[in-house]
Amino acid sequence: MHPPKKYLILILISYLIIGFFTSCSKTTTTTTTSPTNYYKTENVIIIVMDGARYSETWGEPTHSLIPSIANNIAPKGVINNNFRNNGTTSTSPGHLAICSGQYYNLNNGGGQLPPFPTMFQYFNEKYPTKNSWIITSKDKLEVLANTSHTSYNNLHLPNTNCGINGMGSGYRADDITLNVVLNVFNTQHPNLTLINFREPDFTAHSNDSIGYIKQISNVDSLINIIFNFVENDSIYNGTTSIFITNDHGRHDNLNGGFAGHGDSCEGCRHLLFCAYGPDFKENVVINTPREQIDIAVTIAEILSFNLPNTNGQIMQELFK
Ligand SMILES: [Zn+2]
Ligand SMILES: [Zn+2]
Structure with a gap:
């Protein structure tokens, strides 16, 4: 009588133990399966309006020179009116800060590779089958x-696709850059x-105040064409975030005026900042102090890739 009873108890205990561990392992499997990406954004576009001063963009109370950004894009996105370049306020260093999350006084003539990679190389390393592009009116930004x-x-x-025909070929007009952008977007939908x-920077350097003002409005209309493309494209709509900013501003009027920077x-530090996308708030103006190096860090967060050696911060206040 005794042995069978003992066996029954052992079998019962074994079932309980097996059942316990089976349910545990099921639970563990479920909780460790995290989503690959929490965000809806699959594609990011950064648009830099070169060398427009804040006092002519969002800092001008009626926003008369940027009607598309103010009336079409800002109501669907976030404006930060407290955004700055806190590094070297020139074209190449400004773009490098935006793209790498690091300030570095890169040679402004195009004669020096950055000593560290930008987010493009880290993004492509993580996602070798995805597609990225740098499309610029200034050849030196190639x-x-x-990186060195x-x-x-x-x-x-x-x-x-930079300048007339790559490094050393010279600058080209912005409408040519727009055509390249639309062609690449239509055929490849880069991520x-x-x-x-x-143009605002290029025209201002010739001390042409009327031309400078006119070119800010012209770039505003080019940005609007890109924005409308994204909103009406079956692949980009609802999956694409856009950042609009400047590489640098221009001297304020007490420090030499608009011609230089x-x-x-x-005037050189304060910049326009607008963010639009499926993960961002809509129709909000914020004044959280932010800077160029925060853009790359925020993009690395939403596209889920590693961006080392940066002092930038994720702009949490942009998110819904
Ligand atoms: Zn310049
Ligand atoms: Zn200045």
């Missing part, structure tokens, strides 16, 4: 595609794109 860092030199490079429109005056 340096952003590569030995671990990343000539690896994971984005596609480029990460940097666009540079040169490059120092630490408020």
